[in-house]
Structure formats: C-alpha cells, structure tokens
Amino acid sequence: MHDVVIVGAGPVGLFLACELGLAGCSVLVLEREPEPRSPWKADPLGMRGLSATSVEAFYRRGMLHPLLKASGVDDYPGADEPAPPRGAGHFAGMMLDPARIDVAALPVRLPSPAAEGVMTNLEAVETVLSERASMLGVEIRRGAAVSAIAQDGELALARAGEHEYAARWVVGCDGGRSTVRGLAGFDFAGTEPQFTGYVVLATIADPEKLRPGFNLTPTGMYLRTPAQGYVGMLEFDGGAFDRSRQPTREHLQAVLRRVSGTDVTLSDVHLASSFTDRAMQTTTYRQGRVLLAGDAAHIHSPLGAQGLNLGIGDAMNLGWKLAATVHGHAPDGLVDTYTRERRPIGAWVLDWTRAQAAVMRPDPHAQAVQALVRDLIGTRDGTTYVFDKISGSSIRYDLGGEHPLVGRNAPDLRLEDGTRLGDLMQDGRGVALDFSAERGLRGSAMGWGSRMRYAAGPARNDLGLGAVLVRPDGVVAWAGDRAPDREAFERAAGLWFGSPAICTLPLLDTAR
Secondary structure: OEEEEEEOOOHHHHHHHHHHHHOOOOEEEEEOOOOOOOOOOOOOOOEEEEOHHHHHHHHHOOOHHHHHHHOOOOOOOOOOOOOOOOOOOEEOOEEOOHHHOOHHHOOOOOOOOOOOOEEEEHHHHHHHHHHHHHHOOOEEEEOOOEEEEEEOOOOEEEEEOOEEEEEEEEEEOOOOOOHHHHHHOOOEEEEOOOOEEEEEEEEEOOHHHOOOEEEEEOOEEEEEOOOOOEEEEEEOOOOOOOOOOOOOHHHHHHHHHHHHOOOOOEEEEEEEEEEEOOEEEEOOOEEOOEEEOHHHOEEOOOOOOOHHHHHHHHHHHHHHHHHHHHHOOOOOOHHHHHHHHHHHHHHHHHHHHHHHHHHHOOOHHHHHHHHHHHHHHOOHHHHHHHHHHHOOOOOEOOOOOOOOOOOEEOOOOEEOOOOEHHHHOOOOOEEEEEOOOOOOOHHHHHHHOOOEEEEEOOEOOOOOOOEEEEOOOOEEEEEEOOOOOHHHHHHHHHHHHOOOOOOOOOOEEOOO
C-alpha cells in the first residue's frame, strides 16, 4: 500500500508528488495518457507564464535552474539587486506597462534568484518535475485511467484497468474534467459560460489582415501571437459550441472572420481546441481520504493565465501538510487547513476571470466599463493594483498573526554569510531564522529539529525582525521583533509542526 496515490501526471500532480517524495512518502502517480509528450504541451500551444510566486516554489526546491534551462531562458535577472518587473501581463487583453508599476507599493520584496516570472511551456515544466519525482522514488504509471474510487476510514482505493491501488490518501489532480471529483462525489458549483474560446494552429493565407497582440472588437476578441499561425479567439455565444466535437476549418474561419471583422482565410488547420469561461469550484477540497488539487478543484477561463499558478500553489500548500499527516506528527486538523487556505484563493481567481469576461462582452454597457478600466490601468496606481493581483504577491492567508508578514509568502531573507532562505528550504522542512544576538530560539527549535531547520546569524536586511518562522510552503507562520518572544515562537511552531520531539538532525548556526 502506498501512502498517497495521485491521479494525474500534469504539473500539479507531479509537483505534489515531488513534495511528498521529498518528505519520504511512498507515492504512486496514475496517468491516463500513455505518453507524456503532446503538441499541446510544446511551444507554441503549450506556452504558459509562471508567476514569480510559482518560480519561487521551484527555486525553494532546487529546481529553478533546471526549469530555466528546460524553458530556454538564458537572460534571467540576477539576484543581488532589486529590479522593477520586466513583464507585467494583462487584464482582459489590456496590456500592463511594467514602467508604471510602483514597486514600493507592493508587499515587501528582497533581491532573489526568483524575482521574476518565467515564460515556459508545459513540456518543460513536466520534464523537470518528472525527473525530480523519479529521483525521489516516485512511481509514475502511464496508460492507467482511473475508473473507480472507494474509501473507508483507514484507506482509499483507486481502480485503473484490472488493478486496484490502495493508499492512505488519494489526490485527484486530473484536470477540469476530473474523474476523481465525480467518482468521490464532490459538489461542484459556479456559473455557466458566456463565450466559446478557440486555440488554433493554422496556415493563414493572409496573416497581415490580423493585428498582432490582443484585439478587443465589437464582436469579441482575437489574439494573434508572434508564433506563426497561432491564433486565439473568443465569441460570446453563451458557450454554444458543442465541445464534444472537433471544430472544423470552416467553423473556425467563420468565427475568426466574425470577431476580427476581416475576410481572413485559414488555408489549413493543423491543431484546434475549444474552451469556455464556465467557472466552477468544489465546495470543499477534501472528502474523507480523497483530496483535489488544481483544475480538479476549480475550473475557469484561461483569461489572465492563472490556472497553472493556482494549481502549483495548491500543490505547495497541500504537500507538506499531507506528508506530516502521513507520518503522524501533524497537529490536529492540519490537512483541513488546505481547504481553508486555498479555497478562497481559488474563488478569487474565478471572480478575476469572470470580471475579465464581463469587461470583454461585445455590448455597449461592457464596452463603457472597458473604457473605464483601460483608463484606470493606464495610471500608476491602476497598473500596480492589477500587477499585484496577477503576480501572486497579494496572497495572504489568515493565520491570525498581527505582523504584516504573517500569512504572506516570505521574502528571500539573506544572512551575512550569503545563505538565503530559499537555500535553506530545499529539503522541504520549515525554517526558523534567528537574527537576535542571544540566539534565544535555538533551544526551542531543537524540539522540532526533524521538521524545522534552525539558522542563526545577522541578516543583510532583517526588515526589522528579530526572528521569523517559515512553513515548508514558504509562508510566514510567525514573526518576532528584535527580542523574540520564545513562548510565542513555541506556540506558532506547535500550531503548524505538532508536538516537539528530541532533535535528530543538526541545526545550522551561521555565527559559529
């Protein structure tokens, strides 16, 4: 029996598998597709943007450089000086100007190897994660389509073909049409679509008739990308196209002509797919011993490119909590904080994509709002607000602490000897950073030595802190002033890491 069976070997399932494997769990990944490669995962159709928060997740697990190499990125900014963002994204096709972002108004940032987002593709992300998962002893079984789920109080079963796989936990990471979600009986609620979208790779006889970039029109939207023949388009038909059938060249050409207002001709269609802005979310991310992550728990339109980043956030949040539960040292209810923390983030993303769809509607009311939003985005405050939202920097979990850093993604604090917080997190444990001269938390931290790494010494920029406790997912669990409160630290450590035990792993004190 495995500790965890993960259904789905996409980026979310693989990232979660790496988190669990890193923590010493026995993990099996079941994937229905027999082969990992697909033209939908490679450039240009598989292009995706990873936010700085997602890039930081790879950095904190020692996978940043493999990710950059696989993505063909060779001009990533350095880590020693803070720099304004080079890319900013868009809202409803209205592009943000990076020069207008007020970096000082964003949540505190420190120079970091993961200071920027990355343009990549699904193939690169899955290749890096698959290789890491294999190194960690994770088994990936392809061509295994799950057809049944059963569970009792002690274990869960996933059936694929003629085989049943038993585990303490099953996690569905099997996408927007999740089999696990349906078989396990999760409630799935939300809003119906307003549009049908299409992604097309085609030979275009007269591409000059299509303007480059996002183009909002009186009849919809189309996107002409730099990649030859790669076009996206939206038609506000209430999601009427039957997605069970493949769109024909004639249908795609008719839609493109309507939304572009041109007589453009598609000579040939090589690949095409459709989607909608149907926005749905499960009411909980856990049913007994079955959990959901990524698109299995929430679906929405791809406007704003939030889906992959949302799913990686799910995996990062769930992994260490589920591992602690498997190993028996999790405090009561730890795994249920996954739903409590991540579901509001998913609900926000659904609303963010709904807002974009509403602004893009081809009617006078929406177009009036669109003009207003365009004016706001053209301001420094407006650009900063939208960037703050789509970059992930605004995410803050309600952990009950008063310090403004508690619940937020931790800045990449750096000790005087050059050791960075990100370096200390690569083994998947939490981190206690103690900047106080007295090293007052050393004795307390020893009780969680197998679950928490302790590092002490002066910091290059301590942000006015005396100490900080960071969860394995990079979220600040507690922050202390110049004279850290030892009892407050121990309460926070117990809340997230369970009861203390005798230390079995060496601590790190950079002052020695």
